[in-house]
Amino acid sequence: MNYSRGVHLLAGLIGVDPHHVARAVRTAARAHRTIHESGIDELTGEQLRRLVERDRFAVAIVANLAMRFAGRSEDALLLMDIYRASVGTPAHPMPIRKGVGALPEHHDHPYVQRAIRILQAGGLPPLHTDGMHALRWGFQVQPAVEGLPGWIFINPDPDCDERTGFAGGRLGYLAVMRWAGWGVITEPVYEGLLAAVHPDHQDNPFPAPSNS
Known part of the structure; x- marks a missing residue:
């Protein structure tokens, strides 16, 4: 089956088959108006990057569902954890001790x-x-x-x-x-x-x- 450019781009970004992403887009669009309006399945690479910057939560929902549809529930949770860290939540993160992760x-x-x-x-x-x-x-x-x-x-x-x-x-x-x-x-x-x-x-x- 032929899938749109946006579906292939997101599938490549998270490492799943495009049909899982296409199913996730359809499922998420029914429950989330912003996903329906974003036209995520028709985006170019640059447009997808802009959407990630503007509404990363919507993309995270689709990616989480796609991972679950692919049978990778642990990776689905991982994507959400990375998303939260990337946007700075929780509001009061635990401090990183000096000497952990860097000199x-x-x-x-x-x-x-x-x-x-x-x-x-x-x-x-x-x-x-x-x-x-x-x-x-x-x-x-x-x-x-x-x-x-x-x-x-x-x-x-x-x-x-x-x-x-x-x-x-x-x-x-x-x-x-x-x-x-x-x-x-x-x-x-x-x-x-x-x-x-x-x-x-x-x-x-x-x-x-x-x-x-």
């Missing part, structure tokens, strides 16, 4: 903090370090260079290739960040590091250097 000197970087929350919501294990030694191995997030203010780098956890499901493998890190609305580079950029750019910087991810 202590990177702890206070706002995008590093946000990325750690998103990755943890995706069920991925963070590094625990005292700044000198790894107390428990896991993923590590660090800010990119000064000329790339919206970017962060992710060093995946050593056991990521043994993980399955939506967040499984090294590419699972990119899947989690992409679902959270961040832009990603689909290949490692340097010595296995993965790169993601905050949604606020996606329209200008590589700003020209200032002449001043």
Whole structure:
């Protein structure tokens, strides 16, 4: 069966067969007016990204249903957890301890903090370090260079290739960040590091250097 561009795009984003997404769109549209009016099944890639930015909850509902229709209830819950982390809920999240998910000197970087929350919501294990030694191995997030203010780098956890499901493998890190609305580079950029750019910087991810 032929499905629309929007259905294929969302199916690729969450890793399910398009017919599960098409069924989810039909089901959700009957109960949610915004989904019916969004025309999600007819969107282009850029329009889908804009919809995610404007009404991520509507897209999350469709994706959650599609995962459930695909028989992946755990991944369906994972998508909602990542969604909540990406939009900053709950209102009073537990603080991230210094040395968890990042080196202590990177702890206070706002995008590093946000990325750690998103990755943890995706069920991925963070590094625990005292700044000198790894107390428990896991993923590590660090800010990119000064000329790339919206970017962060992710060093995946050593056991990521043994993980399955939506967040499984090294590419699972990119899947989690992409679902959270961040832009990603689909290949490692340097010595296995993965790169993601905050949604606020996606329209200008590589700003020209200032002449001043």
